[in-house]
Amino acid sequence: MKKADNDKIISWLKKQQEDKKYVNDEEENVTLAYCNLILINPQAVKDKEKIVEVIKKSSSEISKWVIDVDGFDYSSFNLNWLLGCSGGLLKVLARKPIVRKNVAQEVKKQFINRTLDEPILKIYMKYFV
Numbered sequence: 001m002k003k004a005d006n007d008k009i010i011s012w013l014k015k016q017q018e019d020k021k022y023v024n025d026e027e028e029n030v031t032l033a034y035c036n037l038i039l040i041n042p043q044a045v046k047d048k049e050k051i052v053e054v055i056k057k058s059s060s061e062i063s064k065w066v067i068d069v070d071g072f073d074y075s076s077f078n079l080n081w082l083l084g085c086s087g088g089l090l091k092v093l094a095r096k097p098i099v100r101k102n103v104a105q106e107v108k109k110q111f112i113n114r115t116l117d118e119p120i121l122k123i124y125m126k127y128f129v
Contacts (some may be wrong), residue, residue: 033067035089069099079106082123094127103128 035055038048055063062081065072066089082090082103093099107124111117 009038035063040069066093069093069096074098075101077102079103079110079120080117083119088125090123090127100128 019095039054052067055067058064060074062084065077065081066085085093099107103124107116107120107128110120
């Protein structure tokens with residue numbers, strides 16, 4: 001990854017943080033792509049620490065969760081975030097006990113309430129069981 005690309009994402013994330021703007025889907029996909037890359041292939045990202053710091057201060061909750069699963073406040077966890085994660089990222093996340101526990105709790109709650117979507121159930125069965 002080029003330094004110019006890293007500078008662009010850092011600049012964009014800082015602007016989001018300063019503006020306190022809602023992150024739209026396209027922008028969130030960019031941020032999530034960086035999270036994927038940081039967790040799956042960290043040596044490919046220059047200025048990793050700076051990017052992680054900016055993501056933690058951004059308005060993208062899914063990115064904050066992915067980048068810091070241990071420190072994340074799971075009261076705002078959204079099970080649909082799993083749909084935005086790559087298979088490689090899901091494998092990494094599924095190895096984390098805190099993620100497994102919170103995903104299982106949310107799946108159980110949605111199953112009992114009959115609100116569990118089939119794609120989420122498939123992801124749960126493939127990666128978390």
